[in-house]
Amino acid sequence: MLCLFIMVFCFSSATCSELLSRHRRSWVIDSFTIEEEHPGPFPYVLGKINIERDYRVMFDLYGEGVEKEPKGVFTIDKDSGTLYAHRAVDYEKNKLLQLKFEAVKTDLSIDTKLGVEIAILDINDNPPRFQKDLFEISVDEDITQGSHIQTMVADDRDKRGTPNSTFHYEIKSVSPSRPGTEFTIDSHSGTISFKGCLDHELAEMFTVVVEAKDHGDVVSLSSSSTVIIHIQDGNNHLPTFSGQTGSGKVKEDETGTSPLRLHTTDKDTPNSPAWRAKYTIHGDEGAHFKIETDPDTNDGILTVVKSLDFEEEALRELTISVENEAPYFSCEVKEKTPSGLWKVDTSKGDDPPLDTLKVIIEVQDVNDPPVFSVSVKEVVLEENAPIGTWLEKITALDPDSGQARAFVYKVGSDPAGWVTVDPHTGDITTAGTPDRESPHVSDGVYTILLHAVDDGEPPMTGTATLNIHVTDHNDNVPQLTVGFVDVCVSDGPSSTKITAFDLDDTPFGGPFTFELLGDVKGKWKLNPSYGYTAGLVKEPGVYSGPHTIDVKISDMQGQFAVYNLSVTVCHCSERPNCRGPRSTATTAAPEALAIVFASLLLIMCLLLMAVIMTCRKEFKPFHPSGTSGETFLPSNIENPGTDCKVPDNVLVGFIENSIDQSNWGGQHDGIKHNNFSKEMEQYFIYNHFRDHRREDMFHLHYNRNQATLRSLVANGHHQTHLREEMDTMNFHATLHAVLHQQLFSLQKKEGDLLEYEPQVYADEGDSDVLSELEIISLPDKDSYQKALNDLGPKFKQLASICKPPKIKN
Structure with a gap:
């Protein structure tokens, strides 16, 4: 019983002691602060962790700043619990360090565990930094004041929301300094703009130094960046004429020549759109000229593209203006106001007063070819008209004097040699018999060319066309298309076609009338016998072999011709046509x-x-x-x-x-x-x-x-x-x-x-005539x-x- 009491007492004492120990370890975590970049001397006391015990305990410290990064910053006195700092820390790397504190009894049992936080106090040790130390940009000369040029961006690594990380922008310097241009920057956004006017001819480039400065209480830090601004030349100077070269003369009827070359000057950058010139011709009725720009010299080259006429106008007066490819603009500062943008006078896209130049082109007279009073004439001529028939009379005028001269008239083109022309009077008569069926006649029209030649230097020739409409006569008889036909052997009548044509036109041609002559009864007949094609019908009694039939063909006016038509009768089932073997033998x-x-x-x-x-x-x-x-x-x-x-x-x-x-x-x-x-x-x-x-x-x-x-x-x-x-x-x-x-x-x-011609000993069906064969x-x-x-x-x-x-x- 005594043993049981002792066991219960010991167990109860142990339980109560354990409960009290867990209650003491549930303390609130302690916290300390340390200023970044502390100058020392090191080590120095950061603070002390106090634990009241009736028994002896030892202290240990673990975590960031001890055995974890950043290592070796803190230590603790094992007996007193005093914290020491051994070197400086950086706020931008570690804003808060978390550690673990332990109190250990002499029997090595843990008495207390608690967490310790050490906050790093920020100081102004970082200036604002730009993204780049140098920026290089280009802007057009004709950009208006107040336009955005560049936005500068900087960043401060110090603690956000504190004066250490708050900064502003400002322009420290501008080079070169021009009275008509002032650059500004927004202190909060960093946007760079300008007041006044940009002039490429005064300054091709500006160098602007921009600074970003923070608002630290103890010390204010800053950094700078450079912006190089290139001014692209715009067309703020108009081209002007400086002279001309060339004869200013051109021969009439001559194209492709350049009588003048115009010279200009321009203060803008050479070979830029603001410098290259564009020329315009005014007063060129008839569009006889064009002007192009020489890409190397910027000169205007005047060229004749359409022939001129001395008799129409001997002197041509032209007005030529010049401008640039790029649109013109101008900018002038009128007043520099203390706040806001300045007052400037600008013109952009408006029609500026262009420089103009009047030129005189002299047209030189040359010998013009004669001009016929009528360039194309139509005449009618009967077919087979007698030689010497008068057709027409042609006349020509001299365009230089406007009067008739002693021209020489000639035949330029007469394929069939039908006409002749009197060289002095221009009378045209026939020199041959006209034939409407000539291959040189197209649709009943025969065309010739006539020339008139003057006595100028050099001699010039004018041309006229004479269309002769040849009327038809019935001077051709009908003709067979082919002179041979094939007919197949059959038990009944078999037929083939006979086709005819006539070189004469209606009503002297077809349709035709076909007629068979000679003894053809019971052997041959026609069906049909009228038209352009007739049907030749073979009676069953006609034997195989060659036959000759006389065919009479008459046109609509009764003109006729008789032809010997070769007809071959054969068995068409054996060969495709009656002349097959002849072709095979030849091959x-x-x-x-x-x-x-x-x-x-x-x-x-x-x-x-x-x-x-x-x-x-x-x-x-x-x-x-x-x-x-x-x-x-x-x-x-x-x-x-x-x-x-x-x-x-x-x-x-x-x-x-x-x-x-x-x-x-x-x-x-x-x-x-x-x-x-x-x-x-x-x-x-x-x-x-x-x-x-x-x-x-x-x-x-x-x-x-x-x-x-x-x-x-x-x-x-x-x-x-x-x-x-x-x-x-x-x-x-x-x-x-x-x-x-x-x-x-x-x-x-x-x-x-x-192929050979066989020996004929007797005709088929002729039994009365006997021929002696070779022995x-x-x-x-x-x-x-x-x-x-x-x-x-x-x-x-x-x-x-x-x-x-x-x-x-």
């Missing part, structure tokens, strides 16, 4: 001609090869193995000998060396042959060389005959065996087959042949040897030289 002619020349060149090469190949020592055929349907040509590359005699078969080498593998179906009776017989060779040569008239046929058939020979040799026929079988071969049947094949090939390539004959075997004899002695001599030696078995 293919160059290609066919090229084939002919290529064939001739190939024949010459093969003949040369035949002669060379016969002059070999040994004739051995080459039989390749392992071929796939292809055969190599026999070849011998030995040099020919010199002991050759006339060979029994001269052309064997030619035949063998002029052929290669070809598939012609070279089999006869199921046996393959290697070479031709001698008679076959002679027959081949004979058929292609015996007659020069068949040279063209040779070019067409040569390649195919060569293919036939190549096929026989390539299929393994020997010469001896070939001779035996060719004797029994039906040679005529073979030749017929070859000719039939060639004919079939020509029919397929009909469009590629050269086609084939030579017999006896003529083979004749073919060789026809080759002549020169060929035999060549063969004797190139004969290969006989090989003995």
